[in-house]
Amino acid sequence: MGIPPPDSSTKPSRVLDTVTIRFCGDSGDGMQLSGGEFSRASAFAGNDLRTFPDFPAEIRAPAGTLAGVSGFQIQFSSQPVYTPGDRPDVLVAMNPAALRSNLADLRPGGTLIVNTGAFVAGNLAKAGYLANPIEDGSLDAFVVHGVDISKLTEAALHGSGLSTKEIARSKNMFALGLMLWLYQRPTEPILRHLQQRFAKKPEILAANEKVLLAGHAFGETAELFAGTYVVPPARIAPGRYRNVSGNQALAMGLIAAAKLSGLKGFLGSYPITPASDILHELSRHKNFGFTTFQAEDEIAAVSSAIGAAFGGNLGITTSSGPGIALKQEAINLAVMAELPLLVIDVQRGGPSTGLPTKTEQADLLQVLFGRNGESPLPVIAPATPSECFNAALEAVRIAVRYMTPVILLSDGSLANGQEPWKIPEIADLKPIDAPKRTKAEGFLPYERDNTTLARSWVAPGTPGLEHRIGGLEKDFLTGSVSYDPENHEKMVRVRAEKVRRVAQDYAPLEVEGPPDGRLLVVGWGSTYGAIRAAAAQLRSRGLPVSHVHLRNLNPLPMDLGGILQRFEKVVVPELNLGQLSIILRARYLVDAVGINAVKGKPLQVGDLAARIEEALS
Amino acid sequence: MSQLTRKDFQTNQEIRWCPGCGDYAILASMQKVLPELGIAREKVVFISGIGCSSRFPYYMNTYGFHTIHGRAPAIATGLKLTRPDLQVWVVTGDGDALSIGGNHLIHVLRRNVDVKILLFNNRIYGLTKGQYSPTSEAGKKAKSTPYGSIDAPFDPIRLALGAGASFVARSIDVEAAHLQGVLHRMASHRGAALVEIFQNCNVFNDGAFVTLTEKASKARSQLHLEHGKPLVFEDGKKGIRLNGLEPEIVPVGDGGVPESELLVWDEKAQPALAFLLAGMGPAFPTPIGIFRAEERAVHHELDEALQRRVTETLGDGDLEKLLGTGDTWTVP
Numbered sequence: 001m002g003i004p005p006p007d008s009s010t011k012p013s014r015v016l017d018t019v020t021i022r023f024c025g026d027s028g029d030g031m032q033l034s035g036g037e038f039s040r041a042s043a044f045a046g047n048d049l050r051t052f053p054d055f056p057a058e059i060r061a062p063a064g065t066l067a068g069v070s071g072f073q074i075q076f077s078s079q080p081v082y083t084p085g086d087r088p089d090v091l092v093a094m095n096p097a098a099l100r101s102n103l104a105d106l107r108p109g110g111t112l113i114v115n116t117g118a119f120v121a122g123n124l125a126k127a128g129y130l131a132n133p134i135e136d137g138s139l140d141a142f143v144v145h146g147v148d149i150s151k152l153t154e155a156a157l158h159g160s161g162l163s164t165k166e167i168a169r170s171k172n173m174f175a176l177g178l179m180l181w182l183y184q185r186p187t188e189p190i191l192r193h194l195q196q197r198f199a200k201k202p203e204i205l206a207a208n209e210k211v212l213l214a215g216h217a218f219g220e221t222a223e224l225f226a227g228t229y230v231v232p233p234a235r236i237a238p239g240r241y242r243n244v245s246g247n248q249a250l251a252m253g254l255i256a257a258a259k260l261s262g263l264k265g266f267l268g269s270y271p272i273t274p275a276s277d278i279l280h281e282l283s284r285h286k287n288f289g290f291t292t293f294q295a296e297d298e299i300a301a302v303s304s305a306i307g308a309a310f311g312g313n314l315g316i317t318t319s320s321g322p323g324i325a326l327k328q329e330a331i332n333l334a335v336m337a338e339l340p341l342l343v344i345d346v347q348r349g350g351p352s353t354g355l356p357t358k359t360e361q362a363d364l365l366q367v368l369f370g371r372n373g374e375s376p377l378p379v380i381a382p383a384t385p386s387e388c389f390n391a392a393l394e395a396v397r398i399a400v401r402y403m404t405p406v407i408l409l410s411d412g413s414l415a416n417g418q419e420p421w422k423i424p425e426i427a428d429l430k431p432i433d434a435p436k437r438t439k440a441e442g443f444l445p446y447e448r449d450n451t452t453l454a455r456s457w458v459a460p461g462t463p464g465l466e467h468r469i470g471g472l473e474k475d476f477l478t479g480s481v482s483y484d485p486e487n488h489e490k491m492v493r494v495r496a497e498k499v500r501r502v503a504q505d506y507a508p509l510e511v512e513g514p515p516d517g518r519l520l521v522v523g524w525g526s527t528y529g530a531i532r533a534a535a536a537q538l539r540s541r542g543l544p545v546s547h548v549h550l551r552n553l554n555p556l557p558m559d560l561g562g563i564l565q566r567f568e569k570v571v572v573p574e575l576n577l578g579q580l581s582i583i584l585r586a587r588y589l590v591d592a593v594g595i596n597a598v599k600g601k602p603l604q605v606g607d608l609a610a611r612i613e614e615a616l617s
Numbered sequence: 618m619s620q621l622t623r624k625d626f627q628t629n630q631e632i633r634w635c636p637g638c639g640d641y642a643i644l645a646s647m648q649k650v651l652p653e654l655g656i657a658r659e660k661v662v663f664i665s666g667i668g669c670s671s672r673f674p675y676y677m678n679t680y681g682f683h684t685i686h687g688r689a690p691a692i693a694t695g696l697k698l699t700r701p702d703l704q705v706w707v708v709t710g711d712g713d714a715l716s717i718g719g720n721h722l723i724h725v726l727r728r729n730v731d732v733k734i735l736l737f738n739n740r741i742y743g744l745t746k747g748q749y750s751p752t753s754e755a756g757k758k759a760k761s762t763p764y765g766s767i768d769a770p771f772d773p774i775r776l777a778l779g780a781g782a783s784f785v786a787r788s789i790d791v792e793a794a795h796l797q798g799v800l801h802r803m804a805s806h807r808g809a810a811l812v813e814i815f816q817n818c819n820v821f822n823d824g825a826f827v828t829l830t831e832k833a834s835k836a837r838s839q840l841h842l843e844h845g846k847p848l849v850f851e852d853g854k855k856g857i858r859l860n861g862l863e864p865e866i867v868p869v870g871d872g873g874v875p876e877s878e879l880l881v882w883d884e885k886a887q888p889a890l891a892f893l894l895a896g897m898g899p900a901f902p903t904p905i906g907i908f909r910a911e912e913r914a915v916h917h918e919l920d921e922a923l924q925r926r927v928t929e930t931l932g933d934g935d936l937e938k939l940l941g942t943g944d945t946w947t948v949p
């Protein structure tokens with residue numbers, strides 16, 4: 001490929017530490033592809049990074065409308081990166097609607113690259129512009145580069161034999177090529193990926209390559225940009241890396257869990273955004289002996305997983321909030337029958353259908369308390385996309401060790417967001433012990449292990465251990481149906497105690513920042529990056545801010561109470577109206593103060609830092 | 618394996634059905650048939666939903682799971698997909714299977730999951746004490762419909778046929794020999810097999826099937842479907858003939874039509890024929906027996922074949938390779 005290596009550039013370059021770029025355009029413009037490929041190239045350049053794809057719920061809103069705008073943001077850096085970045089430094093806007101709905105986020109003085117070719121009367125009107133913003137001075141606060149990407153793409157593909165539509169669809173490659181040049185990213189990983197992706201469509205491949213190179217060359221030759229930027233590689237622990245999204249990490253974690261436990265993996269699932277990709281990913285890997293079953297609805301999905309678990313297998317179900325609501329009765333059956341089951345809830349904006357493609361952390365109380373009766377179960381929440389892998393292993397470990405359903409709370413931003421992941425060595429993964437009882441003598445179906453209070457798991461097919469279980473209250477030992485009042489209270493308490501004992505296996509909590517003092521920020525789930533970055537920022541200014549992040553939401557870690565007591569003030573940032581705050585207040589009688597946002601978007605570091613600082617005063 | 622007996626399948630649990638309930642007879646038939654199947658007790662699993670009938674697993678000394686209302690077919694599907702070595706029976710009622718669980722029922726049939734479904738139809742909700750059910754006749758007066766229900770009933774046979782069931786039958790709680798014959802056939806059927814069992818709820822819907830079970834009326838109201846045999850009833854005095862798409866009752870023998878004109882039952886024929894018979898209406902006798910028995914691809918076998926095919930193409934799953942899929946880079 002005829003791309004000049006970056007250092008042969010005739011233009012000067014400046015070194016930057018951290019950059020945030022957002023690609024935005026119509027949902028048919030291929031912005032997710034541009035963003036994804038740019039991330040790939042940045043990973044290869046050795047940067048740390050986090051991404052945030054943001055797309056509309058409508059599959060194809062009318063072209064050029066505000067409803068159809070799709071965006072992809074990436075923060076990449078020579079330092080560790082914890083979030084996809086608050087406000088982009090650079091906004092690439094492919095049409096007026098994209099500009100209109102994203103401009104408010106661009107930082108003042110930021111760089112704006114607009115596809116002038118799309119700023120025509122019809123598109124301007126659809127986006128609600130009375131005048132062309134490129135010409136009316138309304139963008140004066142930014143460094144604006146108008147590039148007729150549409151026309152340049154057409155020119156690059158002149159005579160290619162492609163249809164007008166296909167040519168128009170290649171615009172994203174031009175924008176990508178231009179950005180690759182601007183930030184001196186390597187083109188090889190992208191070209192390699194395009195070759196795989198379009199292996200069966202040589203004309204499209206050729207077109208994409210050509211336009212990508214045209215965009216790159218345009219940067220080099222046009223007089224628009226004074227020079228390029230260099231973001232040097234980050235210092236990262238040695239090892240082999242890849243980019244991974246939360247959903248990919250979960251899927252791999254589930255396959256690994258099946259392997260490490262020697263259990264047959266079974267996923268029963270019903271499609272729902274943003275959880276579907278886990279089903280998609282697992283469905284591709286039937287050669288792992290992992291069974292995937294697309295059920296007729298969520299209730300059948302979880303029920304089939306319970307059937308698999310009853311059969312002695314690793315039963316898993318994946319969904320999002322609305323689906324979890326439907327599954328609750330069946331999850332309760334697994335609580336009563338004391339069967340291992342993994343339920344993954346990839347949270348999204350609610351209530352009801354809510355914001356299907358946007359993120360929220362508002363299912364915590366649903367999974368803790370949304371079932372009838374006293375129905376405790378372990379809940380765990382990964383904090384970053386790559387952590388989803390280990391969270392899946394831990395959830396399965398708990399489920400089979402304690403014979404209980406476990407809920408794993410991911411969310412939309414973890415599901416789709418990417419970050420580099422150090423690929424674990426298989427040899428370092430601990431086996432998961434999933435013993436089954438086969439000895440018939442002295443068998444009582446609800447007799448319990450002394451340490452874990454788990455009953456034993458007996459797979460049907462085992463001679464001499466035939467027994468019946470079900471949703472009716474059980475006798476403490478025999479498991480026969482029992483309506484005895486004393487027995488019921490005993491069983492309610494023993495089920496609660498069993499779940500409480502899960503905490504005996506946790507690693508100690510880590511407090512970042514001072515171990516005691518003025519203010520502790522308690523977080524859970526995907527807000528980790530923003531909280532960590534905000535707390536570090538405040539500490540760097542000499543403010544006494546500590547951070548503890550909860551991966552285990554039920555039972556809560558045994559050392560949490562002590563930690564909370566060592567601080568004068570406790571604040572709890574959450575993408576809900578204060579669900580963890582409620583729990584902390586009730587459990588520990590602390591005046592946990594919520595910092596709450598429910599906009600369907602991740603927390604922003606700047607905002608969060610300001611609000612924590614406010615809480616300090 | 619030592620020869621099992623009926624006793625081996627009984628449990629020590631106190632049976633909590635009302636005295637006189639038809640469920641007892643069905644339980645007895647099942648316990649009679651299981652030892653005759655030559656299958657190890659530990660390989661048999663009963664999965665039920667919720668309702669009087671769904672207490673069934675507690676009384677069977679096999680593996681059993683009394684689950685939640687309507688979902689037994691879905692639970693059985695997950696079990697069968699992961700444990701094809703087990704023989705899985707589903708026990709359900711008309712409310713359980715056709716109201717709350719209607720969706721799962723049609724899908725387990727369409728997929729041809731290898732489970733044997735016993736649908737106890739008493740045309741009423743028993744456990745919740747007497748509300749009308751999806752099979753109650755229009756105008757049914759029950760606790761929740763004191764002025765008569767305004768809903769049209771489902772016919773479970775037609776529903777099952779419409780869902781693509783590969784085996785559909787009907788029997789009666791007290792017709793032990795007939796029921797046991799059907800259970801045998803179900804046990805050897807490969808794929809989803811459903812039997813609707815008319816079951817008397819003597820507390821809330823007593824006598825719902827009385828014309829079928831009373832000695833006096835039985836002969837003229839039961840029409841036995843037997844593969845390869847002409848459709849006759851009333852001790853062979855009457856038969857069913859097809860006039861275009863209309864079934865009609867005709868006299869047989871002396872002065873009647875010759876047997877050769879009668880409809881000869883074929884359980885492998887087009888499901889449309891079974892559908893037609895199931896819907897003959899109140900002026901006709903009620904068909905009992907096997908409406909349909911068809912060999913078709915079985916769900917878990919398709920899944921196994923698919924897993925094999927994918928493995929042949931992609932090779933055995935390699936975790937190390939999976940984790941390192943796509944672009945990777947090494948940080949020194």
Ligand SMILES: Cc1ncc(C[n+]2csc(CCOP(=O)(O)OP(=O)(O)O)c2C)c(N)n1
Pocket residue numbers: 329667668669670671686709710711712713714737739741742743744745750
């Ligand atoms: C989710 C749920 N809804 C309602 C009920 C109450 N309920 C229990 S059994 C039943 C109807 C049972 O009728 P049927 O299936 O005909 O069984 P039968 O008792 O007549 O054998 C109902 C509504 C329940 N247990 N669970």
Ligand code: SF4
Pocket residue numbers: 633634635637638639640669670739743744817818819820821
């Ligand atoms: S209520 Fe009816 S169906 Fe239920 S046990 Fe009594 S008689 Fe049987």
